[in-house]
Amino acid sequence: MFKKTEYMIILIVIFSLLSVESAYSGQRKNFDFQQTIISGAKSFEEIFQKQGEIILNLGEELIGNIHIIKIGFQNQFLLLDRRFGDAILVDNSGKLIKKLNVEKDLPGYHWHASVACFLQEGDMAVWCGLRDILLFDKHGEFKKKINLNEMTHYRDFTADKKNDIFTYSFIENKISILKINLNGKLLKKESIFPKKYYSFLHRFEEGGCIELDNDGYIYQTHLSGPEIYKYSNDLKLVEIFNRKPRFFKSLPINQIQMFNYPMENFLKIQKIMRSITQNLHLFKLNDSLYLSQYFISDEGKFALDIWSKTGQYYSHDDLRYNSQILAARNNFIYVAHQPEADEKGNVPNPIIIIYKMLFKVDTRKQK
Amino acid sequence: MNKLKRNFLTLESIVIVILVLGMIILLIQNRLLLRETENKNLTTMLPNTISQMSSYLYSSSFLGRKFPIIKIKNIINNQLSETIFSKPTIVILISRQGCSPCLRTELSLLQKFKEFYSDSLDFDVLGIGLEESEKEMLILRKLTNVTFPLFSDEMGHIKKWCHLEHFPLVFLVNESQQILLSHYPIRGNIEHSKRNLNLLAQFLSQDDRVVSSLLGKIK
Numbered sequence: 370m371f372k373k374t375e376y377m378i379i380l381i382v383i384f385s386l387l388s389v390e391s392a393y394s395g396q397r398k399n400f401d402f403q404q405t406i407i408s409g410a411k412s413f414e415e416i417f418q419k420q421g422e423i424i425l426n427l428g429e430e431l432i433g434n435i436h437i438i439k440i441g442f443q444n445q446f447l448l449l450d451r452r453f454g455d456a457i458l459v460d461n462s463g464k465l466i467k468k469l470n471v472e473k474d475l476p477g478y479h480w481h482a483s484v485a486c487f488l489q490e491g492d493m494a495v496w497c498g499l500r501d502i503l504l505f506d507k508h509g510e511f512k513k514k515i516n517l518n519e520m521t522h523y524r525d526f527t528a529d530k531k532n533d534i535f536t537y538s539f540i541e542n543k544i545s546i547l548k549i550n551l552n553g554k555l556l557k558k559e560s561i562f563p564k565k566y567y568s569f570l571h572r573f574e575e576g577g578c579i580e581l582d583n584d585g586y587i588y589q590t591h592l593s594g595p596e597i598y599k600y601s602n603d604l605k606l607v608e609i610f611n612r613k614p615r616f617f618k619s620l621p622i623n624q625i626q627m628f629n630y631p632m633e634n635f636l637k638i639q640k641i642m643r644s645i646t647q648n649l650h651l652f653k654l655n656d657s658l659y660l661s662q663y664f665i666s667d668e669g670k671f672a673l674d675i676w677s678k679t680g681q682y683y684s685h686d687d688l689r690y691n692s693q694i695l696a697a698r699n700n701f702i703y704v705a706h707q708p709e710a711d712e713k714g715n716v717p718n719p720i721i722i723i724y725k726m727l728f729k730v731d732t733r734k735q736k
Numbered sequence: 737m738n739k740l741k742r743n744f745l746t747l748e749s750i751v752i753v754i755l756v757l758g759m760i761i762l763l764i765q766n767r768l769l770l771r772e773t774e775n776k777n778l779t780t781m782l783p784n785t786i787s788q789m790s791s792y793l794y795s796s797s798f799l800g801r802k803f804p805i806i807k808i809k810n811i812i813n814n815q816l817s818e819t820i821f822s823k824p825t826i827v828i829l830i831s832r833q834g835c836s837p838c839l840r841t842e843l844s845l846l847q848k849f850k851e852f853y854s855d856s857l858d859f860d861v862l863g864i865g866l867e868e869s870e871k872e873m874l875i876l877r878k879l880t881n882v883t884f885p886l887f888s889d890e891m892g893h894i895k896k897w898c899h900l901e902h903f904p905l906v907f908l909v910n911e912s913q914q915i916l917l918s919h920y921p922i923r924g925n926i927e928h929s930k931r932n933l934n935l936l937a938q939f940l941s942q943d944d945r946v947v948s949s950l951l952g953k954i955k
Binding site for chain 2: 431433434452453454479481639707710713714715716
């Protein structure tokens with residue numbers, strides 16, 4: 370029979386085999402958990418499957434375009450038409466809760482909702498281009514006006530669990546990420562953006578987004594670059610994810626020459642915008658995955674990157690689609706569709722189409 | 737001769753002093769106005785008077801010019817027509833460039849204007865989209881409830897003609913294609929638009945004595 374040392378060797382071999390197997394299965398589980406998707410996908414439908422529609426029932430209220438949808442913690446939807454400054458709160462069936470405005474509470478206020486976010490209790494913070502944030506309750510009723518320290522143009526709002534608002538803007542000749550509390554106090558300001566972006570703040574376009582994760586990290590994108598900036602909750606830069614998709618046409622730095630006359634700048638920016646790829650949106654797909662949405666100007670189509678909190682990308686550079694994603698949550702994405710006008714030229718309200726992310730994985734193709 | 741020279745110098749210095757004082761007063765006034773408008777939008781930071789002057793100065797460059805005869809397409813029935821007007825016509829030029837909230841307000845005001853004066857005055861109103869897609873024009877129509885026809889200038893002739901930067905632009909064009917009045921709205925200043933529509937009503941009524949205060953009539 371075996372000697373004692375041989376028993377030991379056999380036991381060691383068995384244990385090591387077991388540990389290798391468990392590690393491998395763990396890795397497999399990990400791949401499943403990562404919901405790795407896209408690598409092999411060449412069409413939108415291979416990643417997202419249509420689940421249903423939300424037909425907006427707005428009564429007498431009208432909405433033109435939906436540029437962005439903010440989803441509340443109680444599944445309310447805040448629809449923003451940035452062009453005409455409308456903000457409409459609907460429930461998850463599309464029924465109107467309230468069209469936000471401050472006509473009665475702040476007569477003469479120059480209402481033009483362009484940036485908004487949900488707070489923890491279902492309240493909403495809305496910015497109308499002025500030096501204050503307007504707070505609304507979950508029913509869309511105006512609560513109060515918060516004065517801000519800085520008079521500037523804010524890009525996107527996201528609130529953390531303490532209801533501190535993260536945004537970014539152009540302050541003191543720098544593009545900065547900001548943390549503001551609900552008293553309007555600027556808690557922290559950080560600017561790590563490359564100087565090449567300083568003279569090119571996009572006041573009129575989309576883009577420039579901020580998202581949070583469950584650990585309190587903040588992710589930020591800028592319209593004219595593919596980079597993703599990851600910050601800690603106190604705005605210390607943690608990491609930059611820098612994957613440049615093949616199709617990405619960056620900002621031609623040497624062509625940027627801003628003028629003193631704002632309208633001239635506006636026209637110039639419009640022209641430049643038509644020649645570059647725009648990093649339009651940043652959405653949190655689920656607790657581990659995020660989605661960056663690009664607009665390829667010369668093709669007139671959208672493209673996307675799906676990436677994890679650790680900077681692992683699951684993308685396919687050849688994937689294109691026509692309908693812009695406007696929101697994402699819990700593996701669902703939301704796209705607005707504008708039905709055609711009738712013979713008399715009457716245009717119905719847009720429909721929100723819901724897609725669910727599929728979990729088709731081709732892990733072998735992942736790098 | 738010397739006396740004359742001295743007088744001239746004193747006169748010159750007085751003029752300079754008046755100019756300097758004027759500038760100081762203007763600066764103080766601007767400061768005060770800026771302080772007042774501190775909480776207003778970035779685009780309305782400029783004192784309203786300056787914005788209005790800019791609006792009048794810019795739009796006045798069109799006065800007396802002939803409105804171009806071009807082919808335009810009705811966005812609803814796709815019928816082509818020409819910009820030849822058989823009666824005084826108010827034309828609003830619509831574009832994505834420029835101020836969208838102003839555009840919405842201006843279209844709504846023009847609709848009210850049309851409804852208010854359609855019985856008493858003989859005129860047409862139409863909108864021409866320069867860089868707007870037909871879809872966007874239809875959405876605009878929905879949001880503003882306009883009933884007057886909207887057209888698109890697909891060939892981009894008007895844009896080339898006017899080299900515009902400010903939108904929307906409103907013209908009053910007579911039967912001989914001549915531009916009699918023009919203005920562009922100022923963001924957040926609805927009174928400016930109403931004043932201009934009031935002026936339009938006066939021109940259309942062809943009676944300078946009629947001062948129909950639109951400010952009171954259109955709400």
